[in-house]
Structures are given as structure tokens and as C-alpha cells.
Amino acid sequence: MKRLHTALLVSGVAFLTYLVWTVGGGELWGQLRSLGWGVVPLVLLEGAANVAHTVGWRWCLDSRYRSISLVLLFRMAMAGFAINYLTPSASLGGEVTKAAWLASRCKGIDAASSVVLDKLCLAFAHLLCVVAGSLIVLSCVKLPPAFSAAMLLGTVALASGIVGFMLIQKHGKLGSIIRWLAGRRIGGRGLENLAEKVSAVDETLMTIYRERPLDLLWSIGWHLLGHLVAIVQVWLFFYLLEQAVPLTGIISAGFLGLWFDLFTFAIPLNLGTLEGSRIVALKAVGASALVGMTYGLAIRIALLFWAAFGLVSYGFFIWAKRKNKASAPWVDRAVDVRRQAQFGKPDSAR
Helix, strand or coil: CHHHHHHHHHHHHHHHHHHHHHHCHHHHHHHHHHHHHHHHHHHHHHHHHHHHHHHHHHCCCCHHHCCCCHHHHHHHHHHHHHHHHHCCCCCCHHHHHHHHHHHHHCCCCCHHHHHHHHHHHHHHHHHHHHHHHHHHHHHHCCCCHHHHHHHHHHHHHHHHHHHHHHHHHHCCCCCHHHHHHHHCCCCHHHHHHHHHHHHHHHHHHHHHHHHCHHHHHHHHHHHHHHHHHHHHHHHHHHHHCCCCCCHHHHHHHHHHHHHHHHHCCCCHHHCCHHHHHHHHHHHCCCCCHHHHHHHHHHHHHHHHHHHHHHHHHHHHHHHHHHHHHHHHHHHHHHHHHHHHHHHCCCHHHC
């Protein structure tokens, strides 16, 4: 797996270098300079999308924990995003981080279930965008027949996979393979412990699907809102460049970008694929390759900014955890002294 990620990373770097060489480094720099401070609202829009996705995650939490600070939850979400975006973890390492930090801050919360459920709601909202976008793009934009066929077949395949995963969650079959192996004494005690944990997650997920369907709809709705920010970013980009593009073209370009993102999530940093996909998306609505490349780099700047924010948040969480560990012996000592004053002897002497 590491070799695969390394190969993807190297391929991405090579492809990005090729794109810059093809478009022209000087022309690209000039186009980015023409945006100027216009990059800032693009970055802020990306932040607004991340806030919407965080609210979507919040709806996956049990109602008892939904009062958790949105700022704190946002920092956790950004820490997970940074790990997903900057490391070759195929969008899994960040989810583990989010669950771990949430569990450490909210004792008793089923953090793993909320993260798994949120991942599905995020993907389902993305799928809705892709399905709707495919219908709009195929009806409004003239694409090569081969690309249109690939877009249609790819959308159907993704829809089947996401809906299938939803059904697996709904019926508590997420850990069925692990339980089957553990039942045959394969994997030892470690796999048995894992089977118990996954079974607990399955039970929680089945309960949520049965008792909180409205919460899931709210989560999908907020994630849908976060994804649709991409269309606003396309509009703003063309507005900053003072280029007139029909509304159907802006919507089509936004949906095409989302379609490519759904297929390239496993590539570290989306190297090459982000810029390349935006070239294709914007060329499909009449823009030049230079404009598409500029848009891709502007979005990359926004993503890197929030990834840096996530890394800072991650570092702060680690620092706070170490600080709490360092102060724990003093807290235990203070408790021991109070108990000694009440009962006449410390806990260690009992």
C-alpha cells in the first residue's frame, strides 16, 4: 500500500509539472497575480464549506453531545482534514484522528459511530451533487462521447457502492467479516477485541438509522450545502477575472469539479488531479487551459490554508493532552491529600 501511495504521489508531481510546463509558468504566474487579494474570499468560501461539513458531522452526534462547541468540533474536523489531505491515508487516517480527539474530550460518546456515519452522509451528499450534476452537464455541455459514457458509468458505479455501504450500515453488517473470522478463532484475542468494538458500532448505527432518520437528513443537507459552495467559488473566480460565463456554464463547471474530486480522493494532496480536473471542467464551458489551471491553483491555495489550520489545531490538541498528563500526578496528589484529611490515611496506605 505504501508503494502504491508513493507511486501516486510521484505520478501526481510529474503530472503537475507537465501541466505547468504546458500552460506556461510565466503566463500562469501573471494570471494568479491578476487575482490579487481575490484569493482571500476563495479561501474564506472554502472555510464556509468546511463549517457546513462540521455542522453535518454535529448532526451525527447523539443529542446529549450536540451542545459541544462548534469551534472545538471545527478544529477537530480540520485536524482530520489536514491528515487526510497531506498524508497518503486515503481519507482514513483523519477520521481515526477525529474519533480519537472527540472521544478524549467527551467521555462516554460513541465517537467512532459518529465519524463512520458522518463519512457516509458526506459521501451521500457528494453523490447527490454528482448525480444531479451529471444530468445538468450532459444536457448543457457538449462533451466527447467517450467522456460522457465514462461519466455516466462512473456515476452509476459510485452510486451503487455508496448505497450498498449505507445498506450494510443500516443492517448492522459493517463488522460481519471480522466477526466471522473471530468466530473461527482466526486472528487471536486481538481480532476478538476488534470484533467486539465493531459490533458495538454496528449496534449504534442500526439504532441511529431506526430512531434518528431526521438527523441523518439534516446531516446530508448540511454536507450538500458545503459541496455546493464549489459553484459559488467558480462564479467568484470568473467574476474576479471579469469573464462573462453563463449561469449554466458556472453550474456545470462546479459540478464537473465535484465529479472529479469524488474519483481522486485517494491521491495525496490531489497532486496534478486538482489542476488537471479544473482545466477539463473550465475548458468544457469555454475557458482556456490557462484559466482552468489558475482556478485549480487558487483552490489549492485555499485547501493548503485550511490544512495548515488543521495542523495547528492538531498540534494544539497534542500539547493540551501532554499538559494534562503532566499535571495529572499533581491532581492525584491533591485528591490523596484531601482524602487523607477526611479519612485519616492516604489511598496508597490502604
